[in-house]
Amino acid sequence: MMFTEAEIEYLDGQRLGRLATVGPDGYPQNRPVGVHYNTEKQTIDVVGYDLSTSRKWRNAESHPYVSFVVDDLVSVKPWRARGIEVRGEAELLRGPGVSPFGDEVIRIHPRRILSWGLDPENSRRMVKRDVAAPAG
Amino acid sequence: MMFTEAEIEYLDGQRLGRLATVGPDGYPQNRPVGVHYNTEKQTIDVVGYDLSTSRKWRNAESHPYVSFVVDDLVSVKPWRARGIEVRGEAELLRGPGVSPFGDEVIRIHPRRILSWGLDPENSRRMVKRDVAAPAG
Numbered sequence: 033m034m035f036t037e038a039e040i041e042y043l044d045g046q047r048l049g050r051l052a053t054v055g056p057d058g059y060p061q062n063r064p065v066g067v068h069y070n071t072e073k074q075t076i077d078v079v080g081y082d083l084s085t086s087r088k089w090r091n092a093e094s095h096p097y098v099s100f101v102v103d104d105l106v107s108v109k110p111w112r113a114r115g116i117e118v119r120g121e122a123e124l125l126r127g128p129g130v131s132p133f134g135d136e137v138i139r140i141h142p143r144r145i146l147s148w149g150l151d152p153e154n155s156r157r158m159v160k161r162d163v164a165a166p167a168g
Numbered sequence: 169m170m171f172t173e174a175e176i177e178y179l180d181g182q183r184l185g186r187l188a189t190v191g192p193d194g195y196p197q198n199r200p201v202g203v204h205y206n207t208e209k210q211t212i213d214v215v216g217y218d219l220s221t222s223r224k225w226r227n228a229e230s231h232p233y234v235s236f237v238v239d240d241l242v243s244v245k246p247w248r249a250r251g252i253e254v255r256g257e258a259e260l261l262r263g264p265g266v267s268p269f270g271d272e273v274i275r276i277h278p279r280r281i282l283s284w285g286l287d288p289e290n291s292r293r294m295v296k297r298d299v300a301a302p303a304g
Contacts, residue, residue: 047244050237052188052196059255059279060188060196062237101186101198108183119195143195 034074034142034163038150039116042102043069043076049102051078051138053091053122063088067102068133075141076100076118079134084126092122092138100140106149114149118142141165170210170278170299174286175252178238179205179212185238187214187274189227189258199224203238204269211277212236212254215270220262228258228274236276242285250285254278277301 035043049067052060065088068077078100083089092098103115123139131137143165148158171179185203188196201224204213214236219225228234239251259275267273279301284294 047241048239048249050186050188050198050239052186052198052235054190054194054196057233058190058231059233060190060235061255062186062188062198062235062253064237064239064249064251095194097193097195099188099196099198101200103184103186103200105183113184113200115200117198119197 035069035145036147036150036159038152039145039147040069040071042114042116042147042150043067046102046104049076049100051088052099052101053088054095054097055087055091056094061088061091065100066133068131070131070133070139073139075139076120077131077133078138078140079131079136083134083136083138084124089124089136089138093124096122098122098138098140106155112149112155114155116145116147116150119144119146171205171281172283172286172295174288175281175283176205176207178250178252178283178286179203182238182240185212185236187224188235188237189224190231190233191223191227192230197224197227201236202269204267206267206269206275209275211275212256213267213269214274214276215267215272219270219272219274220260225260225272225274229260232258234258234274234276242291248285248291250291252281252283252286255280
């Protein structure tokens with residue numbers, strides 16, 4: 033498995049993530065997007081209205097490295113933050129049925145995953161790992 | 169003024185933003201950070217524990233273009249999102265008093281600002297503008 037059960041449960045419970053892409057001028061861009069974990073593909077599927085005409089789509093087309101982060105605060109006192117960052121390669125897909133979430137998708141294939149605050153046994157633990165593309 | 173009153177009010181009311189930097193491998197990285205608007209400098213001041221030894225600091229040192237986004241959902245039904253994205257140049261500062269928020273700061277000098285959902289007259293309005301560095 034690419035993601036742990038705790039990470040998948042967290043992704044499924046959150047509404048908004050932020051997608052960083054790199055623009056043609058070399059500036060990163062950072063946009064709020066919905067959170068959709070694709071169980072079958074073990075990817076993050078970014079969808080949205082008119083996605084394929086968006087700047088983030090064109091960015092991912094010319095520079096396919098992206099980073100997606102979802103995080104929130106469990107409590108302020110004591111400070112308890114949790115979240116997951118997925119760095120990966122973007123695949124652009126268009127057409128009926130390309131994803132259960134929509135017909136235009138920026139699909140993020142994870143290459144490195146960082147998560148924090150998701151382990152109930154140790155809420156301060158930060159987990160970082162490189163992940164390989166699944167075979168096939 | 170670099171930011172509008174509505175944007176400053178929004179920044180002052182939010183706790184978490186996400187900072188996108190570009191890593192040495194060309195991958196963007198996307199990390200949650202606190203939100204601190206510096207009134208005097210008209211900048212976003214990113215602070216944090218051991219900031220100057222962090223990866224985001226080293227990223228901003230070698231590639232000073234960054235993007236910072238703060239956003240949230242006002243309501244789900246109807247869907248009403250709001251937020252602000254600040255793309256800019258990072259200045260790295262260390263030493264007592266460099267910022268009211270801390271002694272190690274990634275200071276974001278805005279170059280382009282996008283905001284949405286902050287205009288009470290028109291909650292769907294997206295504002296985009298390039299901003300120049302203040303004189304002096």
